[in-house]
Amino acid sequence: MEELTIVIGGEQGEGIESVGEILTKVLSQMGFSLYGFRNFSSRIKGGHSDFNLRICTGKEIYVNAEKVNILVAFDKASIDLYLDQMDNSSIILFDSKSVKSDSFPLPKDGVIVIEAPFQELASELGSPIMKNMVALGMICALNNQSGSVFHQVIKNRFIKKGTKTAELNIEAFEKGYAFIQEKNLYSIPLGPVMNSKNMFLSGNEAMVIGAIAAGCRFMAGYPITPASEVLENLIQMMPEFGGVVVQAEDELSSIAMAIGASFAGTRSMTATSGPGISLMQEAIGLSGAIEVPLVIIDTQRGGPSSGLATKMEQSDLTAMLGGTHGEIPRIIISPSTVQEALYDMGTAFNLAEKYQCPVFIAADLVLATSKQSAEILDPLKFEMDRGKRVTDEELAEQGKVVFDRFAFTKDHISPRTIPGQKNGTHHATGIEHGETGHPTEDYKNREKMMIKRMNKIETATLGEDIKTEGNGEDLLIIGFGSTYGAIKEASEGFNMKGIKTGLAQIRLLHPFPADQLESLINKARQVIVVENNFTGQLANVIKQHISDHSKIQKLSKFDGRPFKPSDISNFCKELV
Amino acid sequence: MEELTIVIGGEQGEGIESVGEILTKVLSQMGFSLYGFRNFSSRIKGGHSDFNLRICTGKEIYVNAEKVNILVAFDKASIDLYLDQMDNSSIILFDSKSVKSDSFPLPKDGVIVIEAPFQELASELGSPIMKNMVALGMICALNNQSGSVFHQVIKNRFIKKGTKTAELNIEAFEKGYAFIQEKNLYSIPLGPVMNSKNMFLSGNEAMVIGAIAAGCRFMAGYPITPASEVLENLIQMMPEFGGVVVQAEDELSSIAMAIGASFAGTRSMTATSGPGISLMQEAIGLSGAIEVPLVIIDTQRGGPSSGLATKMEQSDLTAMLGGTHGEIPRIIISPSTVQEALYDMGTAFNLAEKYQCPVFIAADLVLATSKQSAEILDPLKFEMDRGKRVTDEELAEQGKVVFDRFAFTKDHISPRTIPGQKNGTHHATGIEHGETGHPTEDYKNREKMMIKRMNKIETATLGEDIKTEGNGEDLLIIGFGSTYGAIKEASEGFNMKGIKTGLAQIRLLHPFPADQLESLINKARQVIVVENNFTGQLANVIKQHISDHSKIQKLSKFDGRPFKPSDISNFCKELV
């Protein structure tokens, strides 16, 4: 087989994550392309949760498959949720202890249903919680994978709980493996691997690596699902790289600290989700007004208010675009894959320093929490552009004059000094100010300053501001963020059927690449804007920039679940 | 003369406000139509400040005139600022002590320049600060007004400082009066009055009266220019009407308190400006999510950040429209005159309770702080609509069941109970919830709840959602808020020249009256959107809703100063 999807589901706390981690570690090292989505609920213990892993021998994948080949069910909810995704060659393994075999309807023909003694076998080893390793063993046997390569990884994972525990877990794995082998059950072997060595990581992890690689050395944050991992990982890793990370008392403080650190010359950031962005709005305005670089990750989740903290949404776009009072320059980048999330951090810090303004990374829950294969980190992609920083030598030469930190220049960007630099002292205030930074209400200065601040970002670009694929003569599908995977597969599906379909994933949400998009739209017969929110926030931005709305259609999904390729193809089918 | 403009300018703290108050009190009681704009700077003492009063015998006026008939200058800045607005029959009175007669260029022919002994005459009475009353006397004499009617008002104003002070101020007034009479100077008599009795008040004051008249009995706020007056006036007046007003520790608390009070069943509000709106974004989302009525006044001022706190801007529109994370229902009302500000409060509270959502009053600095004549308050215009409130009797009949506070209904609005009502207990949470209010992640419920919340406001209307005047065949001028006055005069000017001009002042900014506006736009040859901000926030909203952007032009002013009618007519002249 060229690809295979395994789902492991159960109550939170049943060790599903361990199975996923071990399985993916081994498969990733072998060179498979992987995509893994964690579906979790906002309670701590209990509540259904599952891990949906798609394994591919070849092409890169950015979304889950819609068919499940192997379902491991520790709870009934897993079966309820996935039963209709079973193929006529799929296998369901359900826990004989916690799921009754007559509690769910019979699946379609061809599906093999196995009452699996996960708990039983684990209990034989003295600890029912090892049922997850039993399950892992069964999965491996079904895939025809050699069991021994898993031993080391299992050991590494459990060694901190003692050698005894580690060994018992390996034994549990073997019991599961043997169970399948003995039964001489169907095996679903994966085809030969075509990729080179990969990393396998989540968007959150990618953004952390990217930040450090980009030279970020200060982060202040406050825990919030699903952005907490950024804070946690940075707290863990930063000391090794010489930086400082603070868990602040709230988001008001987080962003203010980051602004302070950036003013002091250190590349600085914060990361949050919905409610945190709301609290940060005032400070976002300050960083825009005083032209201090700043990187802000907003990992969008289900809103409004506390909303659906563990569910998918892309509904903070208007808040990022215009949430602070008054008007400031800002740049908004939307990574659509884990690999982009990694390198976008480098771009974000460069643009923040080049344009001296806040830069948002508009991430979303699916991107942040699901794991994808990505090429091994390439250091060469992190060249630093610190923008118009004045050197000590230049300052010495210039001598003691008033430093015009907000000087009017041709490109609207003013040279910048940082504390510690002699002859570079200056004042920064959120009040309207003149070139020296000191307040003035003079209306002519005000007009000039507004033009300077607002227009300086006009030239900002990511290189590829819109990611395009395919020829969109018949149909152009537009999206941003993690919907890329679903859009890509839907679009590929149409192309295979001869419908000329193109995709345009907007990578730079602001300043908006209107001209480029307009020419794409002009070439297309039908245009669909796909987004995970109610009002069609991206579509509305597009309509602001593009006259003739007639062929623009919205496809909104706002029930907390990510788009499936079929959501898009079903919707579009009616149009083309 | 049918109208007259008097400007009194000087350093802050020179008593300009007293002159204005006394003058306007008398003139208003006489039935003149007035418009007075305070131009002040953000320092406490010192810094130029002036009061620009336009007096009209007939028609209602909503903007300052561009010609000044009488300029009273306590400082040189007043002359510098207003010299080019002098007409060939204007009079400048400047203080002989603080302004040198050769310090400013000669004004155009016909302007009379008088070196006036304001301070000198006041000093003769022992106190140079009474120079403002001397000036008042001179103004009255120039207008040919009877001095005696002013005596009582001056007395009332100063009596709290003692009878002696009051009498001295009257004397100062008389000295000024005599000075003009003795010199037998030009008099500029005002024509006969045509209006009936009026109120004369600022937008801030109108909103306070409107709130109390609408039954608002709780307000929590935090001081901020230019919205502090709302808090201060309410604190002063509310006890008489049995309500409670709290000065909270910040805006986060202000709005949260107002939400709590509203949940408890009292009509509640808060009032703030730019930075406060930013801080309130999270709570705005909560009130949208839990469907608690709430009225929020945003008196927009110069942004971003601390910006230009005492200057004009209309740049919070995007923040009101989409500043909170996620998506909520909200209603945004934009009063364009003081009279509308008054009655809009009644509408706002009714809509808030009817649609159970936050309602913004999008005021602006000019509307809030300048004073206009308005008809005497009409109590009949404040009929209360408390929306779907369940009565105690209904609850008793229904008996003890789970109260579905968020029941799905045909119009998407659910019946509401308040604490104290038996059988009406319920839970309200910002987490997505089912009909009972308790959290659920069920995706079908989520979809229904979002549709319920977002679509319920679709029917919201002010009656007149767009205020239209004139026939806009040639030119349609669109605006919101206090720009109305300038647009109106510009538009009237064009019509007099035979250019068929119409104005469309958007009174309901959200839900946006797109259909109505579209038909207006369709009829016009040219469309100008006039607004006090950089990005053209209203124009962008219009473009979102209206395909074919080709004839829509932006006229933005963002230097802190309000529009003058000529700003608009000059811009439009090029087009028509």
Add this chain to the structure above:
Amino acid sequence: MSTLKEFRMDIKPNWCPGCGDFSVLAAIQKSVVSLNIEPEDMALISGIGCSGRISGYVNVYSMHTMHGRALAVAQGVKLANPDLNVICAGGDGDGFGIGLNHFAHAARRNVDITYIVMDNQIYGLTKGQMSPTSPHGMETKSSPGGNPEQPVNPLQMALASGSSFIAQAFSGDVKQLMSLIEQGIKHKGFSFINVFSPCVTFNKILTYEFFKKNLVILEEKKGYDPSNRGMAFNIVEETSSMFTGVLYKNERKTLTESLPKGSGTNMLRQGYFSLNESMKDKLIKRFI
């Protein structure tokens, strides 16, 4: 006469088995029954956190608000309707991290509400980061090298803020907890009860056992005078906060009592209102 049943909801709390918050829930329900409060006369306002979910589990008028802002909402409820019994509840992060400012200001205003903090010295809902009350050096998900900060001292903060009733309780002793909640509700003014409410999932240091071993009962301390602020400040230090009981108590005017005459006499909660001529005149007299 209200009954316990009336205050119960047909909903299973989503807390982990063994979580300290179960006892707080039970104690609140029992206390209000024993004080004979009717469900409709009570408002329970909570913040965001595991603890914050408590408001959904008591059948009263309840609101689950924002992280850190529950006390502000609760003050609004009480000021708008002083007849309600208003209880505010939340976690240590909610109350002493993001929400500390409102805590201090509510306390000094002496708004007559009872504030119960389930202090588990950890961020539970977000899965185990350090909280403002996590002890110095404690390893958590966000302090893998040990908490570098000195924790907030909620009791001394309450004292400094002018809270007029301050007590501390422990989820492991529901009887005392109930008694303190009852005293808090009866107290006229702002009452604060800090409850050590162990998080069995993420806090392996501050466990039931730990508290059982270390807590002393203040009432048993000879010569302790809970009306003496200075003594209260010192005993917190002496015991390293490891006590339960009433730390401080003192009656003074509530905010509602201190407001200008007339305030709160006509809040128009129910029913309608129309302007009469005399009110109209009062409204416009300054402007004509």
Add this chain to the structure above:
Amino acid sequence: MSTLKEFRMDIKPNWCPGCGDFSVLAAIQKSVVSLNIEPEDMALISGIGCSGRISGYVNVYSMHTMHGRALAVAQGVKLANPDLNVICAGGDGDGFGIGLNHFAHAARRNVDITYIVMDNQIYGLTKGQMSPTSPHGMETKSSPGGNPEQPVNPLQMALASGSSFIAQAFSGDVKQLMSLIEQGIKHKGFSFINVFSPCVTFNKILTYEFFKKNLVILEEKKGYDPSNRGMAFNIVEETSSMFTGVLYKNERKTLTESLPKGSGTNMLRQGYFSLNESMKDKLIKRFI
């Protein structure tokens, strides 16, 4: 050797004549000169208010931030560059109203900055509303019937928050003010100086005369021990806060010193950086 001239700006403060803040400005400038700090090595971060304008009047690296958030910004500056002398300044509304939370948390973290509050017991910039330190009963624009609230006690709050240096000064005594600012700057850790700085325009109660008459000097109090927190808490009560001098002082590790090893050793403030292979391996090891 720095000179006073270097710290001066060619800008006339927009304060009212006689405003207490002039003395604070002068005292800060003189103190840093006497401590021989160079302008480029100092960051002055301020909040919003009349007082907050101070950062624009000293020729150093300065930032006029947001209302209530200056201390958070200042902590970021200091953590990013511990070599800087960081002074944070603002008003009573800024620091004890909207910003009280950051005050408490900065104090307990013991970030090595000096926080100077110009406490005029009024909102100056917004023209005379009551502030969190306005005395109970005081009439202001927003309390025409007298302030109904009990004020914040900033000194006791600082004590409860774990501030390691706490002092109080008076704009009318610049010499002592200077000395206290110098001590605050020299103190390793969070130092807090509350300065009675009269607002001559809006506060007609708490005037220079009032303070001159009522303030006692703490150093002159026999037996007063500024290392004793309990004693400090009590003396605030005894004197009704009407004292000047060092209330409390105690050395403990700063946050910078408490962070995990390695933290802050390579903040990349100046210059460039490129990933080498060993760093790259450290970054990706967990993900392959």
